[in-house]
Amino acid sequence: MAHADERLFLWLNGFVGTIPALDRVVTWLVSDYLIPVTLALALVMMWFIKTDKDTRERHQIGVFVALTAMALSSLGVFIVNAMYFRPRPFESLDATLLFYRPTDSSFPSNAAAAVFGIAFAVWGVNRRIGSMFIAAAAVYGFSRVYAGVHYPLDIVASALIAAPVAWLTFRLRDLLMPIIRLVMKAVRILCLA
Numbered sequence: 001m002a003h004a005d006e007r008l009f010l011w012l013n014g015f016v017g018t019i020p021a022l023d024r025v026v027t028w029l030v031s032d033y034l035i036p037v038t039l040a041l042a043l044v045m046m047w048f049i050k051t052d053k054d055t056r057e058r059h060q061i062g063v064f065v066a067l068t069a070m071a072l073s074s075l076g077v078f079i080v081n082a083m084y085f086r087p088r089p090f091e092s093l094d095a096t097l098l099f100y101r102p103t104d105s106s107f108p109s110n111a112a113a114a115v116f117g118i119a120f121a122v123w124g125v126n127r128r129i130g131s132m133f134i135a136a137a138a139v140y141g142f143s144r145v146y147a148g149v150h151y152p153l154d155i156v157a158s159a160l161i162a163a164p165v166a167w168l169t170f171r172l173r174d175l176l177m178p179i180i181r182l183v184m185k186a187v188r189i190l191c192l193a
Contacts, residue, residue: 005153009089012146016096022146023098029143030099032111035136039118043067046122046129057184062125064180065173066118069166073117076161077110090148098147108157109150112141116159120166 016023028034043066046059086107090097104110115137123130141155173180 005151009151026143030147035140066121069117069121069169070114072165073113073162077113081105095148107154109154112155112158116162124170
């Protein structure tokens, strides 16, 4: 499996430098800011968007679930990283790097797990918005492979961690409701919900 992962990485990363326009786009996409911040702003929009009361409350609960899924997905990556360290592809292979040189484990990708955690959780609340989030997370994962930061399996593993975490968080939201309602009450007092 590792050899297929390396071959796919080398094939994708081999396009770096051959399509300058794609390289420029990926340089923006791979950053720690564009897609994660865009998803964060979309969560803020979900929180504040003026819809009927039930939809708005469902979206606000969805934001809590998404942030919880993101945190728990990152925790899952942290646990895997404590047991297994995989060098980054640019450390092990002849790769072209379009990004800075991260020093943490390549497997699984914490950045991808975080955005997939948010995306899968939002999908549980709103299929249309969640599908857009999942597409953005997939583009983010692809860009991290293309840019030489991760192997493809790092991204797949991140999604495989985030999906059940988001599903479980979504399913257990009723247990979180006392905390969510308390926070919602405080936020409403501040006129933020």
